[in-house]
Amino acid sequence: MNDNLKADLYDGRELETPCLVINSKLVDANIAAMAEKVKPFGVKLRPHAKTHKLPEMAARQLAAGAIGITVAKISEAEVMAGSGIRDIFVAYPIIAKSKIERAARLSLSGIRLIIGVDSLEGAERISEVAVREGAELEVRLELDTGLKRTGAAIGTAVQLAKQITELAGIKLSGIFTYRGTMVAGASTLDVRAAGLEEGRLMADAAAELRNAGIAIQDVSVGSSPTSVAAAEVEGVTEVRPGTYIYQDRMQTVFGITTLEECAGAVHVTVVSRPSPNLIIVDGGSKTFATDVQPGHAPLNLKGFGHVIGDADAVLERMNEEHGMIHVLPESPYKVGDIIRIIPNHICSTVNLHNFVYIKEETGVLRKTSVAARGMLE
Template identity: 40%
Template sequence: MHRGRRRAVGILERGCSMFKQELDTPCILVDEDKLKNNIVRVQRIADEAGIALRPHAKTHKTPQIARMQLDAGAAGITVAKLGEAEAMADAGISPILIAYPIIGRFKLERLMRLAARATVTVAVDSLEAAFGISEAALNAGIVMPIWVEIDPGYGRAGVQPGEALIRLGNELGKLCGVRVTGVLVFAGQSYDEDNDEGRIRVAKREAAIAKEAADSLLGLGFPIESVSAGSTPVSRFASVMEGVTEMRPGTYVFGDLTQVKAKAIGLEQCALTVLATVVSRPAPDRAVIDAGTKVFTSDGEDSPIGTGRGFVVGHPDIEVSWFNEEHGVLHLPPEERGLKVGDKLEIVPVHCCAVINMLDEFNLVAGDVVQEAVPIPGRGKVR
């Protein structure tokens, strides 16, 4: 048992167990066996490719799962926000890569306090971000490792490869208090590919851009040690990502319909579901559940298998039609119209990372039995 293990809310006294169907809803369920299998499966892919795995903890926001990943062989964890890093460090999780620019005095002060108790690396894509860290690190009497983020064509954050990177590198070389030791890329365009041929093409291109950027910075005299790339859709193709030293997938731990669409995981491997209760049957072909966008969110596209905004486990013909804030509307085919008020359903979401950020805890289950209610310390840590 992990330290800090809690009893599931409402479990009977004297050691009696609770079945997941007895839980109050809406709530998150995580299948323990599927979770462990997903962690082992992707760690094996990284090991076989001869690269490190630094999983992105924005998916689970939970130190208990981060510890499972580290115990399985991960080289560290990645987070998006400083608050997530603090939640991980509070539980003794390290090393931590913050794959997001740290901007502003308050955050820089927090970063220095974090660096005093955990091994931390920060991504930058501008001189302004690097200068702030440099100044804060000098005042704190430390040297902060930083990685330069490169845009591999996704069009989000990241300095453009080529001349823009060289210009930034020349300026970074003038700074004290920071040490450039790596590059990272995120080719989110892999989600737009509809076949493995396209995903492999994106993976190879992502790796080539990262390797070229690393070589450019090496040429400027920086001690580049890490070339970091990869997301869950391309993690299966780690072996073709030449020059990459590590990958940072996140969603693989739970899986969701977006990853099913990307063929990164099978529907039967998805570990996270939302348990919801039917609260209304206003028409023969319609049911309403007690979970809407405040649980599932509106992120991501509809199910690739024609089931709308989710997949109802054991009821593949039910369509999760649409959500309001607190209501989920299901369309029922004739064979499913026996559904009653009070019935409970498990639903695989479109995007699990968004769902995990909406509730304070999830219920770890083994089969139908609740093992524990696990707090999510990184939930809501968006600063």
């Protein structure tokens, strides 16, 4: 535990906490590992930038073989395009005409921009703006494969796709889905089975569309847990993992990584020890994401993160500014100690931080603004 309590330095000073530190060497290793895993299947890799929200990290992914990136918001696309990223998929239905106008401007500037659509109403809005702006907007039809989020029902895909292709200013180039880790409609830890089922559902949907005379080039699927298995399915052309670049505690439970391969850790300081089995740290719900709650199947996580170097410690409760960690009475924690915690979910944790510290192989820490942080529109 002693190594865990040593503080990192930035500009020769102890880091002010709470803060998020990203290990650059592990980032590069994670990027390379995913590229190597999907390469044998001949699918395209289009990572989701929701995890890092940094053009720098997107550039690393592209350099390692990714063909483009994925985002969820047009504002995120603008940030990435502004830093030189030229192939961007907004995997979300864009409905507001003002946002479609922004998409048209990006497309007309020379960016390959793809946007999601899952309804005729949404497609008609895209068509109206595209025609007015003199643009042709590339779209992918989102299908619901069981998560019951956005996405048209698979049974309506052929009819809806035909209606979309009849609209001016739109080019329907593919289909996509996000399913998470599900088999037969239920959450699972069997990520291989989940990925294969997701891939087959979408490959079958693409075959139906093609049989109906609709030219579908891209079949885009996958998350960090399911991408490798989904890539095996004939007919899948693209996978969109996101979390893999940093990894997190969730992914370790899924069995796709180890705690040692997690590149991101939140640094917090012990500010109080009110009793032998309780320490209070300066990171709460404004520091750690709470969307992945402990104690829920199938992950059944214990606490809100893994305390590095102390398997017995549990981050069991949080208020906005306080984290309450249950520890063994004999543990040596004292006020002022620095603790590192791997969050349950790194993606939404990153979005809580205005900047991160990137730890280079030399040990130097580089403070970097999270460029696409808080881009909600």
